[in-house]
Amino acid sequence: PPSSPPPPLNLGTRRVKQWFLCILALCHLAAFSSLYLQWPGLYGEEGVMPAHQAVTRGFSVKLLAETFNMPLRETAELVCVIGTVIAGLLTAFPILRVSPAYALLGVLYFSLYQVGRKFLWFQWDIILLETTCLSVLVAPLIPSKHNMPHDNISLWL
Numbered sequence: 204p205p206s207s208p209p210p211p212l213n214l215g216t217r218r219v220k221q222w223f224l225c226i227l228a229l230c231h232l233a234a235f236s237s238l239y240l241q242w243p244g245l246y247g248e249e250g251v252m253p254a255h256q257a258v259t260r261g262f263s264v265k266l267l268a269e270t271f272n273m274p275l276r277e278t279a280e281l282v283c284v285i286g287t288v289i290a291g292l293l294t295a296f297p298i299l300r301v302s303p304a305y306a307l308l309g310v311l312y313f314s315l316y317q318v319g320r321k322f323l324w325f326q327w328d329i330i331l332l333e334t335t336c337l338s339v340l341v342a343p344l345i346p347s348k349h350n351m352p353h354d355n356i357s358l359w360l
Contacts, residue, residue: 220341224300227338228293230331231308235290238315239283245322247276254279254318262310263317279315286311302342309335 246254254265254275268278289308293300313332316323 221297221300224305224338224342225294225297227305227334228290228300228308231312231335232287232290232294234312234328234331235283235286239280239287241322242276242279242283246279246318252320252322262314264314265318267314279318282311282314298346300342301346302339302344305335305338305342309339 243250245251248255264279264282265275267273267282268275271278273281286308289304289311293304293308309332312335316328316332319328
């Protein structure tokens with residue numbers, strides 16, 4: 204007898220959204236941790252393109268360093284560490300995957316992106332920033348175990 208086809212895979216909106224948010228957090232984890240390791244060689248005082256020479260407008264890690272009266276290298280490393288910790292927590296704990304957390308990840312990465320110049324102006328950095336902006340719309344504003352009416356719409360953005 205011929206076998207019937209397998210039933211269609213029904214992941215559900217909530218599960219797909221959680222996978223999307225988890226994978227995005229993993230991408231941020233990789234981006235922040237690799238930037239932390241590469242910062243001294245790329246943007247340090249003796250780096251290929253020292254960050255203190257960067258001309259930036261608007262919000263950047265350089266502005267943070269000036270605001271908090273910290274050296275630029277230490278400020279950038281602190282931003283990378285904070286981003287890595289937040290991304291790791293978002294990866295490990297689904298209850299933390301809320302819109303403000305992804306907004307913070309986006310702001311932190313954008314502050315580094317502003318100073319990054321040639322080494323951070325590639326497609327994957329821009330896609331990471333754009334996808335993070337979308338995740339702010341996809342992620343719930345507050346932790347919830349129930350699907351919200353807008354879940355189906357926001358997921359297809």
